[in-house]
Amino acid sequence: MDLGLSRPTVEEPVPPPEPERHDQRRVPPGEWVRDNLFNSVLNGILTVVFGVIVVYALFRALRFVFVSARWEVVEANLTNLMVGLYPRSALPRVWLALGILAVAAGLGAGAASRRRRTSASRLDALKRSAPALVGLLVILSFTRTPLPALLTAAVLAVAGLSWLGGSRLPERFSRRLPLVYVAAVFAAYLAMTAAGGPGIDRWGGFLLTTSVAVGGIVLSFPLGVLLGLGRRSSFPAVRTFCVGYIEIIRGVPLITLLFIGSVTIGLFLPPGFNRPELVTRGLVVIILFTGAYLAETVRGGLQSVPVGQTEAAKAIGLSPLKTTFLIVLPQALRNVIPTLVGQFISLFKDTSLLAIIGLIELLGIAQAILFQGDFRGQGLQGETLAFAAFLYWVSCYSMSRAAQRLERRLGVGER
Amino acid sequence: MTETRLDADATRVGGTGEAMIVCEGVDKFFGDFQALKGINLQVGTQEVVVVIGPSGSGKSTLIRCINRLEKHDRGRIVVDGVEMSDDVRNISEIRREVGMVFQQFNLFPHMTVLENVTLGPRQVRHWNKRKALELGMQMLERVQIPEQASKYPGQLSGGQQQRVAIARALAMQPKVMLFDEPTSALDPEMIKEVLDAMQELAESGMTMIVVTHEMGFARSVANRVVFMSDGQIVEVGTPEHFFTDPREDRTKLFLSQIL
Ligand SMILES: Nc1ncnc2c1ncn2[C@@H]1O[C@H](COP(=O)(O)OP(=O)(O)O)[C@@H](O)[C@H]1O
Ligand SMILES: [Mg+2]
Numbered sequence: 001m002d003l004g005l006s007r008p009t010v011e012e013p014v015p016p017p018e019p020e021r022h023d024q025r026r027v028p029p030g031e032w033v034r035d036n037l038f039n040s041v042l043n044g045i046l047t048v049v050f051g052v053i054v055v056y057a058l059f060r061a062l063r064f065v066f067v068s069a070r071w072e073v074v075e076a077n078l079t080n081l082m083v084g085l086y087p088r089s090a091l092p093r094v095w096l097a098l099g100i101l102a103v104a105a106g107l108g109a110g111a112a113s114r115r116r117r118t119s120a121s122r123l124d125a126l127k128r129s130a131p132a133l134v135g136l137l138v139i140l141s142f143t144r145t146p147l148p149a150l151l152t153a154a155v156l157a158v159a160g161l162s163w164l165g166g167s168r169l170p171e172r173f174s175r176r177l178p179l180v181y182v183a184a185v186f187a188a189y190l191a192m193t194a195a196g197g198p199g200i201d202r203w204g205g206f207l208l209t210t211s212v213a214v215g216g217i218v219l220s221f222p223l224g225v226l227l228g229l230g231r232r233s234s235f236p237a238v239r240t241f242c243v244g245y246i247e248i249i250r251g252v253p254l255i256t257l258l259f260i261g262s263v264t265i266g267l268f269l270p271p272g273f274n275r276p277e278l279v280t281r282g283l284v285v286i287i288l289f290t291g292a293y294l295a296e297t298v299r300g301g302l303q304s305v306p307v308g309q310t311e312a313a314k315a316i317g318l319s320p321l322k323t324t325f326l327i328v329l330p331q332a333l334r335n336v337i338p339t340l341v342g343q344f345i346s347l348f349k350d351t352s353l354l355a356i357i358g359l360i361e362l363l364g365i366a367q368a369i370l371f372q373g374d375f376r377g378q379g380l381q382g383e384t385l386a387f388a389a390f391l392y393w394v395s396c397y398s399m400s401r402a403a404q405r406l407e408r409r410l411g412v413g414e415r
Numbered sequence: 416m417t418e419t420r421l422d423a424d425a426t427r428v429g430g431t432g433e434a435m436i437v438c439e440g441v442d443k444f445f446g447d448f449q450a451l452k453g454i455n456l457q458v459g460t461q462e463v464v465v466v467i468g469p470s471g472s473g474k475s476t477l478i479r480c481i482n483r484l485e486k487h488d489r490g491r492i493v494v495d496g497v498e499m500s501d502d503v504r505n506i507s508e509i510r511r512e513v514g515m516v517f518q519q520f521n522l523f524p525h526m527t528v529l530e531n532v533t534l535g536p537r538q539v540r541h542w543n544k545r546k547a548l549e550l551g552m553q554m555l556e557r558v559q560i561p562e563q564a565s566k567y568p569g570q571l572s573g574g575q576q577q578r579v580a581i582a583r584a585l586a587m588q589p590k591v592m593l594f595d596e597p598t599s600a601l602d603p604e605m606i607k608e609v610l611d612a613m614q615e616l617a618e619s620g621m622t623m624i625v626v627t628h629e630m631g632f633a634r635s636v637a638n639r640v641v642f643m644s645d646g647q648i649v650e651v652g653t654p655e656h657f658f659t660d661p662r663e664d665r666t667k668l669f670l671s672q673i674l
Contacts, residue, residue, distance in 0.1 A: 306521075308517060308521040309521060311521065312517065313523075314510065315484065315515040316510070316539060316584065316587055317507055317510040318539060326538065327523055
């Protein structure tokens with residue numbers, strides 16, 4: 001571990017690694033196959049066996065998707081899958097919220113685009129947004145009226161305009177971006193619920209899944225940071241509390257905590273408080289659960305920051321609080337971005353456990369629509385589950401790609 | 416042992432004659448191990464004191480006690496009339512007046528050079544941004560790297576990083592600067608640029624305590640040289656005294672090893 005004692009004396013800027021070039025020499029395909037797939041009898045047999053398995057699996061999958069699947073179950077229930085039992089009269093609110101989020105995302109992407117002018121990095125940006133665009137197209141391919149496509153186009157247009165605006169904003173604006181994102185999330189929530197909008201207990205489907213995930217991420221992160229800091233606090237009481245909390249939560253499976261939470265959270269509230277909705281209880285449990293895991297990651301990050309950093313901060317007179325939040329935490333968090341994002345992706349997928357305590361999020365609705373009169377008992381879970389799985393994958397993969405970019409950007413020119 | 420330590424030189428004040436730093440009977444323990452044993456030292460305003468001595472003799476510990484990176488266990492430390500106590504207000508007052516430069520630079524890698532330099536003025540002295548930036552650029556010009564202002568520390572050479580570290584400390588407009596082996600982590604060809612910056616600083620009248628093995632610097636810049644061994648100040652004197660006629664055997668042995 002780097003304690004600042006054994007740092008290399010002079011740190012020259014590291015030149016960017018050469019792009020890897022495999023197989024500069026052109027190998028004829030026939031030769032390549034012979035050298036790599038049939039270079040011994042055993043390899044030949046393995047190639048044939050696995051080749052057959054792969055081709056067969058691919059064939060079955062493609063046949064399912066394009067021939068045998070009865071996608072009308074998804075088509076007929078697309079709105080259900082997207083928003084669950086959300087009142088249809090309030091759907092404009094959802095589109096408004098999407099528009100608000102599109103503004104923030106567009107501004108962010110636009111501001112970031114100033115740093116990348118080369119065509120290679122443009123291509124990179126396109127590649128990065130590809131999974132999300134494919135996901136959007138797949139969803140739209142199940143619509144029965146042109147309205148959703150038109151509204152989607154409108155949202156994308158808003159994002160595009162914001163992109164243009166973002167690329168013209170002054171540099172110092174990009175530092176405020178995280179603030180803009182948080183503000184946009186709150187504004188979107190208000191658009192959904194303010195002035196008589198349906199509360200989160202009436203949301204469902206993919207909307208509920210993403211909302212719980214976003215809420216979970218936004219709120220578990222500060223909790224994790226505080227617990228991680230508390231674990232290293234110089235106050236024994238704070239330290240003991242944090243260690244105890246972390247170890248207890250990490251010792252119990254999430255599904256158990258969800259059951260406990262769904263039954264008991266109301267019991268801990270002072271009298272006079274109403275028992276919160278099931279969604280709120282589930283969300284609270286997810287936040288408390290993820291916070292404990294994030295805390296351990298944050299602690300690892302804190303330990304990776306050399307003591308010399310704290311000493312230098314003290315030496316210029318920074319208070320302990322400022323030392324932590326301006327010097328130590330930024331470096332600690334940057335060092336653990338991959339792990340943090342992995343935990344956020346886990347959180348996203350863990351929201352499917354809410355189906356088990358009776359919430360109708362994406363997985364819940366995918367199951368529930370199989371009991372509709374039209375589709376009951378026809379063995380259509382393949383279709384609905386494949387669709388749900390596809391949405392989970394698109395979301396998680398997009399998160400992972402966004403994280404890679406963040407990591408690269410924060411790593412530039414430092415250390 | 417103690418009789419040789421407490422000679423007149425140890426407490427005599429150089430520079431303008433007013434004491435900027437006073438250490439009286441300072442003891443420091445790490446567990447059972449005593450790292451500082453009854454240190455008496457006064458440093459005058461505008462004086463440059465170079466501290467030499469073998470590794471582990473307590474040089475770092477001594478100067479780290481002066482800005483409370485280490486807490487001394489016994490004795491008094493007074494900086495510019497403020498006595499070091501457990502009171503956090505005292506500590507932060509002293510830290511505002513005392514700049515420090517470390518062997519490993521300890522620049523903040525997630526901030527640009529200019530952000531490193533302006534952090535103290537902005538966050539501790541609460542200056543507005545314009546004023547802080549102006550002063551920051553001034554300090555970078557003083558150590559002759561204004562053109563690196565928007566780079567990150569990781570993109571600079573060791574010598575440049577150490578000069579940024581000096582600028583960062585100076586930006587707090589301290590009355591005292593402490594240097595803990597500022598050139599020991601540098602490649603030989605970069606040592607001079609850092610020593611030059613320090614010499615310029617000394618000539619401008621800054622009060623300085625410098626722990627270093629650069630005897631050339633000690634000879635040409637120091638008002639007094641302090642030799643430490645085993646947590647004690649063994650001998651104090653002018654550079655001429657040290658390099659021509661050291662009195663103590665331990666001093667002679669040490670100098671014969673490094674010269
Ligand atoms: N944090 C610490 N904990 C325990 N021992 C320490 C610590 N810091 C320094 N020491 C010990 O105190 C003695 C003096 O250290 P130091 O002041 O760093 O010496 P120098 O700078 O002269 O090489 C050494 O023996 C060292 O091992
Ligand atoms: Mg030392």
